[in-house]
Amino acid sequence: KQEVTQIPAAxxxxxxxxxxxxxxxxxxxxxxxxxxxxxxxxxxxxxxLIQSSQREQTSGRxxxxxxxxxxxxxxxxxxxxxxxxxxxxxxxxxDSNYQLIWGAGTKLIIKP
Amino acid sequence: DxxxxxxxxxxxxxxxxxxTLSCSQTLNHNVMYWYQQKSSQAPKLLFHYYxxxxxxxxxxxxxxxxxxxNTSFCFLDIRSPGLGDAAMYLCATSRGSxxxxxxxxxFFGSGTQLSVL
Numbered sequence: 001k002q003e004v005t006q007i008p009a010a011x012x013x014x015x016x017x018x019x020x021x022x023x024x025x026x027x028x029x030x031x032x033x034x035x036x037x038x039x040x041x042x043x044x045x046x047x048x049l050i051q052s053s054q055r056e057q058t059s060g061r062x063x064x065x066x067x068x069x070x071x072x073x074x075x076x077x078x079x080x081x082x083x084x085x086x087x088x089x090x091x092x093x094x095d096s097n098y099q100l101i102w103g104a105g106t107k108l109i110i111k112p
Numbered sequence: 113d114x115x116x117x118x119x120x121x122x123x124x125x126x127x128x129x130x131x132t133l134s135c136s137q138t139l140n141h142n143v144m145y146w147y148q149q150k151s152s153q154a155p156k157l158l159f160h161y162y163x164x165x166x167x168x169x170x171x172x173x174x175x176x177x178x179x180x181x182n183t184s185f186c187f188l189d190i191r192s193p194g195l196g197d198a199a200m201y202l203c204a205t206s207r208g209s210x211x212x213x214x215x216x217x218x219f220f221g222s223g224t225q226l227s228v229l
Contacts, residue, residue: 031213031215032213032215034217034218041200041223041225042222042223043116043118043202043220043221043222043223044155044202044204044218044220045220046217046218046219046220049215049216049217051215089154091154093213095212095213097212097213098143098145098157098160098162098167098208098212098213099157099169100155100157100218102154102155103154104153104154105154
């Protein structure tokens, strides 16, 4: 059974720092992996989707990597800003169905 | 802009009183999902539609029902809400294939926060 873990559960850093959020999964036979952002009391926004055949995806200051063999993905945020404060969730899609397997999220606070 | 819209944003109902949450989309996506998210937890998939084909998750209580009258609209009906059903309900859409999932992002609505008194 696939399990997705995100460490740390919470992270607080000063504005301007580069940071890395981690996501690990136990079954490497994934179809894709998505990183989402969720602001308090709001829905989720898909930030990046990495297909199983890809190693990384980039969007602006965000870069997500995928290493299936080790069961790991990282989300790199460059030059962090207070507006980046949110909860970041990763989720993997198995090729058997439409159900995403979610991590519990990392709550990120960027201090001005 | 094309989007996923959920109404209402906040819904208060009484214990045992049926409630319906709605979702509409302008993305013309063939897959629509309903998720339940409780505070500080990951979203939990309740069910999804591929076109009009309904797929219920095994652990979704019978108290939860859904309707998708057309591509654009999807409804979540909670027949007899209990205190444990208080949560954020999220609707999402994606492009899918009859053969299974695709490498397409999910698009979420802003959610409906349900309170049960």
